[in-house]
Amino acid sequence: TPGGFYKGNSARERVWKTQAKKAVFTVPKSLNAAGFEEAPGRYRLITLRSNDQFNTTIYGYSDRMRGIEGRRDVLLINPGEMARAGLTEGQRITLVSDAEDGVERRLEGLAVTPFNLPDGCLGAYYPEANPLVPLAHHDEASKTPAYKAVPVRIAA
Template sequence: MAKATLAPNPKVDWDEWAGDYATVRDAIEATYPELFKDFNARMFTPGGFWKGNDAAHRQWKTESGKAEFNLPAGLNAAGFDDAEGRYRLMTLRSNDQFNTTIYGYHDRFRGIKGTREVVLMNEGDMAKAKLAEGDTVSLIGDSGDNSQRRVDGLRVVRYDIPAGCLGAYYPECNVLIPLAHHALESHVPAGKSVPVRLEKAR
């Protein structure tokens, strides 16, 4: 897929990598020698290998030799302000999910069975919105960029979640995340704080 998608690069022999994954591990070791020393040799050690955790040993690789913390530019790092009727959607994985691969429809962590088409909601927010458990709602993107983003057919589930927040599964709700809504430096989609509104099904 990478070979077909990316422009040719003389430093990367996609065919060699595809033919022998050990060459990929060699490249990873060359890039991160401290973390992946002897990667191929250690790869098949029973139980895998531990990459270590410097922080657990109070080893800080900083100029000061101490732990350092960075402050956000503002108290509201979400990139949008609170507003009447606006919620912060947290997209979630179920216990039987690996990234976007879904293995089943029972989330034992949250007691949800047989479906992923749910929205978790604070009990006080449900009362304010005149919603009952089991009601069907739509989530509508509220990023102010004039794009139409919507997910219909979600069942309300009362859940111990902070007021003003909602929870729903990804990738089902990824469509609600604007392309520009991401972490400033890494550009990872900000799927834990998505501005949405809620509409009860008619």
């Protein structure tokens, strides 16, 4: 069909296919659905895709969204957090999983890269950072891995 075809969008059309004919919202059991607990020296690792990536297929090494060219072995960190941790730009570090499940998971050789992230958060590319994600670290209902809240520590 030229121009495609319209599948419809009940939410946009304000048609709620529920018994009450209204939208139904659910509330998580806890405010921290990923199970992430704050602790001294613990960071929340968020895994990222580059703009030239689809799922685990990497088409290039030019992440125009973040200004990173030619590499994916980077650890993105807030400049203030970087200073507090005593890290320098380009320094090679190791990330260690801090999941408290008795399994040691490490990702070595990441280059410290300043980036505008919230305090306490780190960023690394997916799938390179997958080895740090515990198998049990997922949503209870969907079983989707919690790639946006992986507890890690920095080993310089």
